[in-house]
Amino acid sequence: MTAVFSHGRLRLYLLKLLDDGPKHGYELIRLLEERFLGLYAPSAGTIYPRLQRLEAEGLVTHTAAGGRKVYEITEAAAPNCGSAPTSCRRWRATSAPP
Template identity: 50%
Template sequence: MSDSFLGDMFGARNRGGAAGSGQPWPMNNLWEAFDQLKGQFEQKTGGSRMAKGDVRAAVLTLLAEAPMHGYQIIREIEERSGGSWKPSPGSVYPTLQLLTDEGLITASESDGRKTYSLTVEGRAVVDADAPKAAPWESGPAKEGNRSGALAKAGIELAQAAAQVGRSGTPEQIGQATDVLAEARRRLYSILAQD
């Protein structure tokens, strides 16, 4: 992120002011800048896709621990992958149906929700695959963990900066600009370390 980007975002360049205030509005292009920043993080960190068999393996691995419903499975996979892999309902629910058809899991309904659990056959499949790492512990999900956490932190930082820009005083906005400039310098110093 260049100083000019920070300057543009926090009002170093006068691009117009708040109506009647005579002061430049510091966040005229905030949302455009935020979307651009978010897009850059997502492009660099969101490109890894898991293989089709990984959803199946993840579902079986999780159900070996405890019975779950579909959205619990999705949340667990996302949490265990550090946010780098969140399978869609369109991949999890067909997998659950397939595993049910194969006799590896069963579904029971309670309070309008289907809860899935392993059958004896399903447990045997999981036990046979026990030496293998869970899908979120290897491959694209693991590789994405580090960069996914960085992207999330960057987006959260941009959201905090946006909040300061929307509701902060000119002094607070100046302090925020200094903090972001220092953070940028410190990040580059990390790369410069041996």
């Protein structure tokens, strides 16, 4: 089975989705599933470790809200997506649904 995302691509997806506003993990899963027209839905075992890694790198932070962790992008993440429109355009161009 081939990987759905090339190296680092899921990271960009998550940062871009969080750049649009705070979200909880299952919301991110749902948005990715919609993006891929239901053909791919990452598992919680894929998303949450990535979110933890992004948090350890200082790119996202979370708060508890209604029993869920709500993640949001930090200022440190701006060079990865927010203030790097070229990276985001490249991401959008290569992330079209199958």
